[in-house]
Amino acid sequence: xxxxxxxxxxxxxxxxxxxxxxxxxxxxxxxxxxxxxxxxxxxxxxxxxxxxxxxxxxxxxxx
Numbered sequence: 001x002x003x004x005x006x007x008x009x010x011x012x013x014x015x016x017x018x019x020x021x022x023x024x025x026x027x028x029x030x031x032x033x034x035x036x037x038x039x040x041x042x043x044x045x046x047x048x049x050x051x052x053x054x055x056x057x058x059x060x061x062x063x
Contacts, residue, residue: 023030037045 022033040048
């Protein structure tokens with residue numbers, strides 16, 4: 001399987017756009033969310049990250 005670099009860079013660019021929406025539109029909400037994440041234990045953060053990754057993988061598979 002050959003890597004299509006332009007698709008990879010498009011996906012990264014889209015991720016950056018989506019990640020930037022909340023801090024641009026609601027910086028105070030972003031700060032509160034980051035503060036609440038700091039207070040979570042490592043296990044909860046790892047499980048959350050795993051669920052997000054598996055959700056993304058499932059969506060990618062469906063598309």
